[in-house]
């Protein structure tokens with residue numbers, strides 16, 4: 001049951017590889033990752049020596065790298081993507097290239113495979129666009145509103161089209177905002193936790209009332225693992241944490257956990273096209289026996305502790321990494 005995990009050196013991908021190595025120690029795992037600013041080889045450090053584990057630095061838009069790594073695989077999970085909404089506001093091209101074209105290259109190679117059982121396209125709740133009331137179901141129309149979510153929507157439907165057109169065993173997951181260890185410190189939770197540790201003001205967009213549904217990365221990994229063998233080709237599955245929290249409340253909780261005053265909150269200009277709220281109806285996945293296991297209070301406290309205990313992981317990313325500094329300068333100080 002050889003499994004190709006693209007983007008396996010990133011936040012969710014590396015947690016998923018660790019999860020799979022634990023739950024299926026006999027499955028060979030190949031990671032294909034370009035190691036962009038967001039991918040870290042050291043995120044997979046504990047996999048060194050794991051039998052059947054292979055890391056390949058390469059690009060999902062490169063057909064040769066994809067052919068080599070997909071060879072003999074039963075499962076493919078495509079996590080590889082440009083993922084930060086704020087970056088997509090300045091550089092939509094790289095999102096279209098990796099998220100849409102890269103997915104196309106993977107699907108084309110999957111069509112040639114004789115061993116493939118399931119191809120999981122990791123999509124996002126952001127493809128539904130902003131949801132003022134109620135919760136999105138898998139059959140709802142897609143209304144992405146920024147270049148990141150529009151690129152993800154393109155890949156999401158392209159993957160579906162390969163099932164509808166060619167009968168490729170593709171399924172799509174749409175997860176809500178993930179949190180946990182190894183998340184690059186540009187997304188709200190790791191950015192605010194690490195800023196707070198250093199007494200740097202945390203830049204809260206707009207009125208702080210935008211709502212995100214927080215899903216612990218371990219709960220996401222369990223859902224994807226289950227769907228590899230139990231998901232139905234051609235189907236889409238929402239994966240939500242059931243923790244809808246306005247950003248201002250999340251920020252106050254983070255500051256309390258780090259032990260810093262609320263005066264560190266710095267209201268800043270709102271994000272362009274900022275989606276107000278995401279919300280998922282997960283009854284389809286719940287009917288298959290999955291439900292989130294990590295209570296938000298515990299998960300958030302453990303995540304704060306992880307960042308507190310691992311400054312050697314995030315400090316170089318924030319302080320010595322031009323990719324972080326340039327984005328920060330352009331976006332927050334520009």
Ligand code: NAD
Pocket residue numbers: 006007008009010011012013032033034035036037038039040058059060061078079080081082083084098102122123124125152174175176177178179183184
């Ligand atoms: P991340 O930015 O931490 O990691 C992305 C990984 O993809 C990195 O390791 C990067 O090096 C790699 N990558 C980028 N371009 C590549 C390319 N062209 N070829 C090969 N590898 C490449 O992202 P993440 O938060 O772990 O997200 C993983 C996936 O889950 C993405 O598809 C994202 O859209 C989706 N998702 C994320 C969330 C979330 O809250 N983080 C929620 C729902 C869905």
Ligand code: TYD
Pocket residue numbers: 084085086177186187188189191203204205210211212247271
């Ligand atoms: P983010 O972590 O970038 O994830 P996404 O945009 O994919 O949901 O942002 C989560 C929420 O936090 C979103 O409503 C934007 C807000 N936010 C801030 O208020 N300040 C920040 O500096 C960042 C990065 C995000």
